[in-house]
Amino acid sequence: MQSFIRNAVHGAEGDGAEVNRLFPVQALMNFDPFVLWDDFTISAGAGFPDHPHRGFEGITYVFQGSVEHRDNLGNDSTVSSGGLQRFTAGKGIVHSEMPSAEGATRGIQMWVNLPARLKKLEPDYQQVNSDSVPEREVFNGVVRVLSGEGSPLRLNTPVVYLDAQLGAAGELEESIPGGYRGLVYVIEGSCEVNGESVEQGSAVFMEDIAAVTVTGRLPSRLMLCFGRPHGEPIYQHGPFVD
Secondary structure, three states, rough: OEEEEEOOOOEEOOEEEEEEEEEEEOOOOOEEOEEEEEEEEEEOOOOEEEEEEEEEEEEEEEEEEEEEEEEEOOOOOEEOOOOOOEEEEEEEEEEEEEEOOOEEEEEEEEEEOHHHHHHHOOOOEEEOOOOHHOOOOOOOEEEEEEEEOOOOOOOOOEEEEEEEEEEEEEEEEEEOOOEEEEEEEEEOOOOOOOOEEOOOOOEEEEEEEEEEEEEEOOOOOEEEEEOOOOOOOOEEEOOOEO
């Protein structure tokens, strides 16, 4: 298997939050090392009140509005548009994510599995503000490096995570480390990814590739996310990945 395409599935999570979910869904439960991918929208009065997690690391990237994070470690912070947060659930954490701005808040939350040897890790939290996210220019576009070379984000699993905004005919070429697998998800627009057409709300999943080439067929925004798989059984049930 080198590539396949999946459409996100619309649903509701938390307290009135809307999500377009790539996985876990019936057709695709996970894509090692990744165990959840949600394109979320939180309207005023909705959100994710206190709830528990364990066994993975979660990254929330906000590109519209802002999210207030609180947890049982004593963290209380606001992640504004362009910023991101990472929580390491490890042996257990309780947190909430609620909108803190007028209007809708939108972003991507994805979970990265922890290997068996780190499941009992002490929980941890990190916030990266927008002005600390490295950016680089590509042909007719801009790429933000959320995780990977130059990013201050710390993860226990090596991950390359990019937010790319491309104009029509804009192009991104990204080398992929050997053994990594991952996806390119189109938030807005229409792209060609390694020769395959990928539309808004869809993702192409890939492995065993040396590079990804993305060309914007329309002005587009997309997320590129690749990581090193653990190659271990994944026991996922609700908010827990044991």
